[in-house]
Amino acid sequence: MGRSESIVVSYLDWSWRRFMGPECFLTSLLADIRRQIDEKAPNGAFYIAGYSIGGPLAFACAHDCRAAGRKVAGVAILDAPAIAKGVPTPFLIRMRRHIKDLLKFDIRGLIGSAMAKMLTSAPMLPHLPSLAKLPAAKLPFAMGSYIGDKLAMQLTRQRYWAWWRGRIETIARSPIPTLLLSSADFDHLGQEDLGWGQYCEVLEVVHLRGSHENILDPRNLEIVQEKLGALQVEARHFAGKPPHGENASTTEP
Secondary structure, three states: OOOOEEEEEEEOOOOHHHOOOOOOOHHHHHHHHHHHHHHHOOOHHHHHHHHOOHHHHHHHHHHHHHOOOOOOEEEEEEOOOOOOOOOOOOOOHHHHHHHHHHHHOOOHHHHHHHHHHHHHOOOOHHHHHHHOOOOOOOOOHHHHHHHHHHHHHHHHHHHHHHHHHHHHHOOOEEOEEEEEEOOOHHHOOOOOOOOHOOOOOEEEEEOOOOOOOOOOOOHHHHHHHHHHHHOOOOHHHHOOOOOOOOEEEEEOO
């Protein structure tokens, strides 16, 4: 077998305005990923990996591609649970993330996050579709992009579990070999396999040191690369994560 070539699958137009459209944004996002795979790796079997919610997206994409007749050689899920319900994040983990944000001293990020939480609160949420129809305004200090990014994240968090519940209920136990790399941040779920065992016939679970945010730090990259090497996916594609912390990569043997 010759050397495999890895490709990065982009999450196209991750805009909060796309959440206001008639089609579920995550459904259209999945269609975007499948289209890119068909364009960049049109022939033969492929491997696919995803980080954070990119993991379930990769799993759903693999299932859809297999149902359409494509051969999927393997799936890697980096630190994402399959449990189809919103489980509260422990207080200490939330505090650690808040402190980390404060230490960055990212004033624009903090303001953008506060604005996004306000705009996605129950009283304001019904007004978002009207706001989405307005032309994008150029705000001082590039605040528009900061608020837009945080809005996309808040809407993703609000709507992801409802979308995932609908998807995972339609997927029987998958015969595709699946690798789960998990951090300590999901130990509170009480399931070593983070719920993936009930959906995967062939599952390998590897626990890594650190948290969700630093699971791909240099101390873990060697073992991540070793495990992904079995799927012929290059870990370097996950080191530079996009703004929202999700990524997907495919490899064609």
